Amino acid sequence: MKKIIITIDGYSSCGKSTLAKQLARQLDYVYIDSGAMYRAITFYFIQNQVSWSDTAAVKEALQNIHLEFEYDETNEGQASIYLNGENVEHLIRDMLVAEKVSEVAAVKEVREFAVAQQQQMGEKKGIVMDGRDIGTTVFPKAELKIFMTADTAIRVERRFKELYAKNKSITIQEVKENLELRDYIDSNREISPLRKAADAIILDNSQLSMEEQLLLALQWVEDAMMVQSS
Numbered sequence: 458m459k460k461i462i463i464t465i466d467g468y469s470s471c472g473k474s475t476l477a478k479q480l481a482r483q484l485d486y487v488y489i490d491s492g493a494m495y496r497a498i499t500f501y502f503i504q505n506q507v508s509w510s511d512t513a514a515v516k517e518a519l520q521n522i523h524l525e526f527e528y529d530e531t532n533e534g535q536a537s538i539y540l541n542g543e544n545v546e547h548l549i550r551d552m553l554v555a556e557k558v559s560e561v562a563a564v565k566e567v568r569e570f571a572v573a574q575q576q577q578m579g580e581k582k583g584i585v586m587d588g589r590d591i592g593t594t595v596f597p598k599a600e601l602k603i604f605m606t607a608d609t610a611i612r613v614e615r616r617f618k619e620l621y622a623k624n625k626s627i628t629i630q631e632v633k634e635n636l637e638l639r640d641y642i643d644s645n646r647e648i649s650p651l652r653k654a655a656d657a658i659i660l661d662n663s664q665l666s667m668e669e670q671l672l673l674a675l676q677w678v679e680d681a682m683m684v685q686s687s
Contacts, residue, residue, distance in 0.1 A: 458682045460486070460583035464592035466651065467605030469639045470612040470619075472662055472670070473587035476605070478535055479671045481585045484678065489578055491588035491595070492558075493538040494524055494571050496549035499561040501540060503553065509561050519570045552620060552627065552635070559639045562589070563646035572649075590649035592657050601681035602657035603674060611663050612636060 463480060465473045474490060481488035502509055507518045529537035537546035561567055575586065575595045592602035617632045643651040658677055662670045
């Protein structure tokens with residue numbers, strides 16, 4: 458069967474990356490973590506004291522940013538993101554980056570920079586990409602679009618467990634406030650806000666195990682491939 462593009466959009470801490478990685482492994486597709494791209498840009502801005510409210514400074518900084526994904530056996534066998542030749546996969550996951558990434562991702566020039574790279578990565582198809590605007594802006598003609606959601610309390614708990622393992626001083630209230638702020642910024646930004654594509658399938662995994670949601674998604678993939686090949 459012909460390879461397709463699979464997009465997975467949705468709110469923070471819905472397990473988008475987990476499902477995307479699972480699908481990529483099962484289908485032998487390439488997994489592209491769009492969120493990691495925005496986190497890496499945010500990390501660069503923070504490290505180099507670039508003000509993302511300064512358009513000229515942003516444009517200049519983006520000219521000095523080179524992003525690529527490379528296979529990394531220490532990252533669950535998945536590709537890790539490299540920023541200017543340095544593996545920053547773990548550096549971009551801390552709370553400081555998490556607090557700022559939605560602001561940076563809302564900047565027009567940043568989104569244009571990232572979207573252009575993402576579209577180039579998808580030219581040969583056979584990819585799974587997750588994010589906020591993948592099915593609406595990056596690949597509006599993708600053969601399968603999934604929109605993930607879950608109860609807020611469940612998302613907060615998931616995110617807290619993830620961050621607490623790295624930072625024992627983090628509080629669940631901090632995580633809740635950060636998640637709600639990111640939801641607001643992502644849904645209300647002027648450029649490519651978080652929206653469910655009209656032809657996306659909703660996946661509410663509040664009560665689903667990872668195995669259950671994978672089986673469900675694989676059935677949707679099979680259906681999409683059948684349509685593509687007919």
